Amino acid sequence: ELALPVAGLMSLEPFETVEEHLIDLRKAAKDLGCVLPEPFLQVAFLALPVIPHLKMTDRGLFDVDKFDFV
Incomplete structure (x- = not known):
């Protein structure tokens, strides 16, 4: 989970924390069968x-x- 309280686009967390969340989110997407290298960027x-x-x-x-x- 990655909260994006600023207009649903940005986090208030430090970059390092956001990066950790993104790593977890990418792994979860891959575990669900996603083959895209950057699934959340492509969705954007x-x-x-x-x-x-x-x-x-x-x-x-x-x-x-x-x-x-x-």
Whole structure:
């Protein structure tokens, strides 16, 4: 578990503590069968509406090619 109290994006913990939590989270993802080297970084990119094709945003599914919501 890694608490991100600052806008759901940042921790108030020292870097070293956050790193330990990330190591544990990556191991848990791998134990569940995840083969991605950085699964949480890749998930973060899903919400970026500037990266092509369909993206999930806080307002819904966005078609980047049409620059409009589906």
